[in-house]
Structures are given as structure tokens and as C-alpha cells.
Amino acid sequence: MSVYTQGVIALMGVNILMALSVYAIVMADQVSLGNAGFMAIGAYTSAYLSVKLGMPIFPALLIGALAASFIGLLIGIPLLRLEGLYFVMGTFGFGEVVRTFFMIFEPTGGAYGFRGPVGATMPMIYGWVLVLIILFWLLSRSRLGRSLDALRDDAEVASSIGLNVTLLKLGVFWLGSFTAGIAGGLYAHYMFYIESGNFHILVSAMAILCVILGGMYTFWGALLGGVIFSILPEVLRFMGGWRLSVYGSVLVLMMIFRPSGIISRHMVRNAGEWVGGIFRKASS
Amino acid sequence: MLEIAHISKHFGGLKALEEITFHVKEKQIYGLIGPNGAGKTTLFNLITGFLPATVGSIQFLGNELTGLKAHKIAKLGIARTFQNIRLFGTMTVKENILVAQNIRARSGVTSLVQLFSAKERGFEEEADDLLRRMGLWEKRKEQSLSLAYGEQRRLEIARALALEPRLLLLDEPAAGMNEAETEDLLDRISEIRNTGKTVFLIEHDMNVVMGICDYISVLNFGELIAQGTPDEIQASEAVIEAYLGREEE
Numbered sequence: 439m440s441v442y443t444q445g446v447i448a449l450m451g452v453n454i455l456m457a458l459s460v461y462a463i464v465m466a467d468q469v470s471l472g473n474a475g476f477m478a479i480g481a482y483t484s485a486y487l488s489v490k491l492g493m494p495i496f497p498a499l500l501i502g503a504l505a506a507s508f509i510g511l512l513i514g515i516p517l518l519r520l521e522g523l524y525f526v527m528g529t530f531g532f533g534e535v536v537r538t539f540f541m542i543f544e545p546t547g548g549a550y551g552f553r554g555p556v557g558a559t560m561p562m563i564y565g566w567v568l569v570l571i572i573l574f575w576l577l578s579r580s581r582l583g584r585s586l587d588a589l590r591d592d593a594e595v596a597s598s599i600g601l602n603v604t605l606l607k608l609g610v611f612w613l614g615s616f617t618a619g620i621a622g623g624l625y626a627h628y629m630f631y632i633e634s635g636n637f638h639i640l641v642s643a644m645a646i647l648c649v650i651l652g653g654m655y656t657f658w659g660a661l662l663g664g665v666i667f668s669i670l671p672e673v674l675r676f677m678g679g680w681r682l683s684v685y686g687s688v689l690v691l692m693m694i695f696r697p698s699g700i701i702s703r704h705m706v707r708n709a710g711e712w713v714g715g716i717f718r719k720a721s722s
Numbered sequence: 723m724l725e726i727a728h729i730s731k732h733f734g735g736l737k738a739l740e741e742i743t744f745h746v747k748e749k750q751i752y753g754l755i756g757p758n759g760a761g762k763t764t765l766f767n768l769i770t771g772f773l774p775a776t777v778g779s780i781q782f783l784g785n786e787l788t789g790l791k792a793h794k795i796a797k798l799g800i801a802r803t804f805q806n807i808r809l810f811g812t813m814t815v816k817e818n819i820l821v822a823q824n825i826r827a828r829s830g831v832t833s834l835v836q837l838f839s840a841k842e843r844g845f846e847e848e849a850d851d852l853l854r855r856m857g858l859w860e861k862r863k864e865q866s867l868s869l870a871y872g873e874q875r876r877l878e879i880a881r882a883l884a885l886e887p888r889l890l891l892l893d894e895p896a897a898g899m900n901e902a903e904t905e906d907l908l909d910r911i912s913e914i915r916n917t918g919k920t921v922f923l924i925e926h927d928m929n930v931v932m933g934i935c936d937y938i939s940v941l942n943f944g945e946l947i948a949q950g951t952p953d954e955i956q957a958s959e960a961v962i963e964a965y966l967g968r969e970e971e
Contacts, residue, residue: 581829600796600825
């Protein structure tokens with residue numbers, strides 16, 4: 439495998455994690471445009487810990503993600519009072535605050551960026567992808583996951599059957615910011631260098647597009663969206679400047695023909711039954 | 723059981739409810755009737771914490787409900803249905819029941835790792851029983867919104883029952899149903915009372931409630947105009963006037 443291909447695949451893992459971080463919050467019927475901010479906190483915190491304090495990569499990643507999710511809880515408490523577009527605007531504001539903070543914050547390099555974190559490998563990135571996929575899979579089959587579905591279907595009715603809607607929203611916001619923090623830490627330690635521009639609003643927007651394209655009602659959608667949006671730019675590279683137009687057209691067509699994304703819950707259920715059927719046949 | 727005292731609800735200058743006082747006794751079927759716009763659903767919304775009361779107190783088994791959040795009130799043992807049916811649309815029939823058990827089941831983060839416990843099987847069986855009782859078991863795998871209208875209403879009641887509430891609030895349960903469906907529904911409501919639950923229902927169609935309720939209050943323009951047994955209500959001048967208007971002298 440060429441170094442170039444390896445790079446594309448490794449970053450695909452980071453993109454999948456970012457898509458999952460958006461999906462986490464989408465589970466509570468909210469769209470966050472600030473996940474690049476959590477990614478930045480995870481990236482800078484873990485990079486600082488491993489470069490300046492010599493911490494091994496695993497605890498550095500974990501602390502970076504915990505820092506991101508702690509900030510997530512802090513801003514989640516006021517932000518989750520907002521709904522719909524207001525929430526989107528609020529998270530957008532947060533993301534930009536974080537980005538400009540790291541642009542002027544001298545201890546992590548300011549506008550020069552931060553050099554030196556090393557040690558993330560492709561298997562390590564996909565190890566984290568696997569862990570989070572398992573977590574989301576368990577969640578999707580659990581009572582907690584069903585509570586989230588209820589909240590998404592009708593928050594008022596969800597509270598009438600005894601579900602603490604505020605706590606559920608805060609919980610997925612924590613999960614989303616944690617996941618983005620992990621993605622940021624891995625990104626930093628894979629690229630050896632980060633700057634505030636890496637955590638631009640467009641990174642958040644891309645992660646949202648992954649979820650919209652892949653499917654908004656199952657984490658498999660975020661996974662597929664992350665894969666497609668990582669490979670598509672490489673496949674379309676021969677088009678040069680027209681690439682982005684094609685990109686946009688694909689999205690518009692998707693919205694017209696399959697507004698809830700490629701993978702639906704129905705497909706997941708059928709696929710599950712099909713796989714189950716194969717196993718039953720094999721064992722009989 | 724449910725004590726409503728001097729409750730008023732104003733929306734700006736509009737007085738939706740004014741000085742409402744009455745109480746619902748345990749194991750009663752209590753009916754609140756009144757023409758459309760009388761404030762019935764507003765009262766339900768106050769009881770279940772969907773809206774804050776302007777003044778007054780609502781007590782349930784000794785607990786003050788005003789100021790509590792909706793999910794806390796549900797935990798105290800009050801479940802409700804809605805006038806315009808509100809099911810969880812992305813879920814199947816049975817899932818609508820299972821999610822309503824979350825209030826009693828382990829449904830926090832620990833639920834991620836305990837999927838096949840004996841307790842969970844108990845909940846599954848309980849959901850099946852409930853669906854059988856409401857005549858929905860054959861449709862348990864269908865998408866909730868694909869059910870016929872009358873079935874959706876029954877499912878909504880079943881979902882409320884899955885909370886194992888002590889008090890069940892039904893907001894116009896017979897709305898939009900034909901006579902046979904209404905009969906069937908009233909039988910089921912009687913059965914629910916016979917299992918030891920208290921039922922408090924809203925209805926604008928007087929004929930629906932007369933046969934089934936033990937006690938009735940009548941609301942008109944936000945004020946209580948009569949209270950009594952079905953016979954007393956049927957004879958009440960004020961009620962007849964509210965529904966039919968005053969006779970010309």
C-alpha cells in the first residue's frame with residue numbers, strides 16, 4: 439500500500455469518528471455545527487500532554503477526549519435549552535470560539551501551530567473506530583437507545599412517559615464531544631502537526647454531511663457517510679476544479695431522492711435477519 | 723387521590739381556567755366534560771406538568787404537582803394519552819410499549835450490557851400480555867403509524883398502561899371512533915378500572931361518558947358549572963344550557 443493510500447485510509451478513520459460524533463447528538467434530534475471545536479480541544483490537549491509532558495499516547499488521547507467532553511457538558515447545559523436552528527447557531531459560535539482561541543493561545547503555538555505529537559497508526563485509529571462502533575451498536579439495541587428514539591420522535595411525549603429529556607440530551611452531547619475529542623487526538627498524533635485551521639467550521643459541516651448522506655437514523659449511516667466522503671474526493675480528483683461542483687450535485691440529488699440518507703433502519707433490520715438466516719442455515 | 727384546588731390558568735388576557743376545585747377518588751372513573759374550547763385539555767396539561775398553572779395547587783397522593791417536571795409527575799404514577807394521537811412513529815407497535823416500561827426497568831447506561839436478562843424477558847412477556855389485552859398482539863411487529871385509527875388509540879392507551887400508573891388520564895379517547903369502536907373502548911376502560919387503576923377522562927360527547935363514569939364535572943368557558951353523578955348532570959339546567967343554549971322565553 440502506498441503512503442498516499444495509507445494516509446487516505448487513516449484519515450478516513452478520523453472522518454468516521456467525526457461523523458459518529460455528529461450522529462451521537464443527532465440521536466437527540468439536534469444538529470451540532472461545533473464538533474470541530476471538540477475535535478480541536480481533544481487534539482491540542484492530547485498533543486500538549488504527549489509532547490510537553492512526555493505522556494504515552496493512550497492516556498493522552500483519553501484525557502484529551504475527557505477534556506473535550508467536559509467542556510461539552512459545560513456548554514451543553516446552556517446550549518441544550520436551544521432548539522433547531524438556534525442550537526445549530528449556538529454550536530457554530532462555540533466552534534469558532536475554540537478555533538480562534540487556539541489561534542492566539544501561545545502555549546500551544548498560537549498561529550504557528552503545534553508540532554511534535556507522534557505515535558498514532560492506522561490500526562490504532564481503526565481500533566478506536568471499532569470500539570465506538572461497538573458502543574453505538576450496543577446503544578442502538580438497549581433500553582437507553584430506545585429512550586433516545588422516543589425523544590427524537592416526540593420529546594414532549596417522551597417526558598410524559600417518564601423520560602428525563604434534559605439528561606438524555608446532555609448524555610448524547612457528552613458522547614458526541616468525547617468521540618470528537620478522540621478523533622482530534624488521533625488526528626494530531628497521526629499528522630505530527632496541528633494548527634487552528636485544521637478545525638475549521640467546514641470540518642464540522644463535512645461531518646454533518648456524512649450523517650445526512652449515509653443515513654440519519656442509524657450509526658451505520660454515519661459510518662458509510664464517513665467512508666464515502668473520504669474516498670469520493672480522491673476518486674473525483676481527475677476533475678480538478680469541478681470536483682466540488684460534482685460533490686454539491688451529489689448532495690442535492692440525494693436530498694431529492696433519498697432525504698433520510700442511504701441506510702435506513704429498515705435496511706439494517708433486514709440485513710440483520712438475512713445474516714441471522716445464513717447462520718441458522720450453516721448450523722442446521 | 724387527585725386534589726385540584728383553586729387552579730387558574732391565564733394565557734395573557736385569556737382566562738383558560740378560573741378557580742377550578744374538585745377531587746378524583748381512587749378507583750373511580752371520573753369524567754370531565756364540556757364543549758370544545760372549555761379548557762379540558764389545558765387542565766390535563768397542568769396536571770401532567772406540560773404547562774405551569776397561574777395559581778392554585780394540584781396534589782396527587784399527597785405530592786404537590788405544580789412546579790414538577792413532566793417526567794417526575796409520570797414517575798409518581800400518572801400516565802396520559804393525547805387528544806391528537808401521538809405515538810412514537812419510527813417504532814413498531816411493541817417498541818412503543820417497551821419504551822414506556824423504561825420508567826420501571828434498568829434503562830440507563832447499564833442497559834447497554836444487559837440485554838438477555840430474566841428481568842428483560844419478564845418485561846417482554848408483560849408487553850405481549852398488554853398487547854393481547856388491548857387486541858393488538860397480532861400487529862405487534864407493524865410500524866405504529868400503519869395501524870388503523872382506532873388501533874392507534876388503543877395502542878396509545880396501552881403505552882400509558884405500560885407505565886403501570888395509578889392514575890390514567892385519557893384525553894377524548896373516543897374521538898373519531900364509530901359506535902362499535904366506542905363501545906369496545908368503553909368496555910376496555912371499565913376493565914382498566916377493575917384492575918385497580920383510577921381513570922380520569924375528558925370527553926366532549928356527553929353520551930360517551932354517561933354510561934361509564936362514576937362522577938362527572940362539567941367545564942364551560944374555563945369554569946366548573948356542575949358536578950355530580952351522571953344522573954344529576956343529565957338533569958342539570960346549567961349543563962343543558964351550556965350544550966344546547968337557553969330556550970327563548
